[in-house]
Amino acid sequence: MSENEGIATPPTNITQTIERLDQMQDELPKRLKQCASFTRRHLHLVAVSTVSDMAKASGVAPSVYIRFCQAIGFSGYSEMQGLFRVQYTSFRPDYEQRLAQVRPDVAQGSGQLLGEFAEAGHKSLLSLGNSVANEGLNSVASGLAQARILHLLGMRRAFAVVSNMSYLLGKMDVPALLHTDVGHLDSPPLMTPDDALFAVTFAPFSEDVIQQAREAAERGVPVYGLSDSEKCPLFEFAREELIVHEHEVAGFRALNASITLTTALSVLVGSQRRES
Amino acid sequence: MSENEGIATPPTNITQTIERLDQMQDELPKRLKQCASFTRRHLHLVAVSTVSDMAKASGVAPSVYIRFCQAIGFSGYSEMQGLFRVQYTSFRPDYEQRLAQVRPDVAQGSGQLLGEFAEAGHKSLLSLGNSVANEGLNSVASGLAQARILHLLGMRRAFAVVSNMSYLLGKMDVPALLHTDVGHLDSPPLMTPDDALFAVTFAPFSEDVIQQAREAAERGVPVYGLSDSEKCPLFEFAREELIVHEHEVAGFRALNASITLTTALSVLVGSQRRES
């Protein structure tokens, strides 16, 4: 028995975990600080790695990494890993119970709801780090950077995404055209094979967007896509496609992963163009 | 040479795995087909689940699930899981070395840049939870919910924010009007004191937005604001104002906190209106 200086209560969600990580950063001994630092920047690895993996990557011994988990407030690595795995496994009986605690759902308190969306945002950003799609980010960026004019297409929920891109690209002097009104797009001279089209659509997919993109592709315009599902029809004709997954709260999704990905993409396009 | 009914070579990537799954679907015995069917629909679970998890979820015994993995061509579950984990990690032993270098510099590698934005996103969401402004979220929501028509105003970086709100509110049958073109706004009959204006502007503040909002306020229209600074001129005449802080990467800001806050706000407005 002794003074457990550590906090007794384990974090119950990702948000709390990150907070505690940041907050303890300063008061930890050297090796544990290494763990905190690495983990903070590679949260998405926890769900799919073993202690020795994380320890090695942090540059410490496995036992040290476990001590780190305990310093954070968990009973050990397994408990911490469990927290990060829940987001992938919400349907399983064992996990459903935990999930129920984390998510006393629906729009009651406002702070409550905001917290839920923030948590969902964290998760979305985590799976963004995990996504296979990211590997293609560079090649999509160079594809878009070569375009004479970059056409942006997206409706409903996706419209915010492309309008944000439009703003960023404009700020970096990349010639980009945001197609706000479907219909005036298909005037033939507007898009040429020298251009590129970046189309965004989430399930259930917008017929208009698909249609416009398909016609562009048939006309020889390189089409790149962003979606939240592999079943997206854009896949049929797009050069490359990025995929993001947004977690939802009470049936609503924010745009954290999408906006973050496309912001990074826009900056990449901007910097690649500047180099040439 | 010999007659192993199973295919000798294991799939080397996810695509191959899926193909083989689909292709074998018909020629498998009942229980194994169950495994194939469930796994096909929940591929993402493999990386973070144990055999017994997958077996239970598929409705079979663990040993059966392993036999299923072998039928696909893997040596066992571990090998199959390894394939799925690699997709998530891109995990290299020499990680911590790179890490030290990468941290300070900016827009070089693409995955790195995305990681930086994800990191900034986490921070933004954290400060969102901490911010004082959020306490006012409920009262802003009820203010907006009482409006006959909810006018949305935002330009540049803020435009994506209000257009997202416009979509969400529309989806919930809240009468909202997105002002895309400044200038046609100030036709007097368009906004009345029965309405409300939600204006978004980030530093450096858009003159147009401030001006429009001020005129609306002088005409008796309740104005609510969202900004990233307390120095925002909207403060001078807005009923209430929300504040978010977005972390930046290489001079660029994503919209994680803003989008998350306004998404929550929109849902609140929608649910409050439904109650009356």
Added chain:
DNA sequence: CCGAAAATGGAATGAAAATTCCATATGGGA
């Protein structure tokens, strides 16, 4: 309806991982 071949599930085994323990190293204060 019978028998052989295949399929299935539970128990036994072996491997790997998480966690604890302990001897050694390190750093800060007297």
Added chain:
DNA sequence: TCCCATATGGAATTTTCATTCCATTTTCGG
């Protein structure tokens, strides 16, 4: 400089997991 408290890493232990084995059941051809 010495001493004590704390930190650290490797070895030992325990737990969990993957895999194999085998008895039982099911299926299908005759």
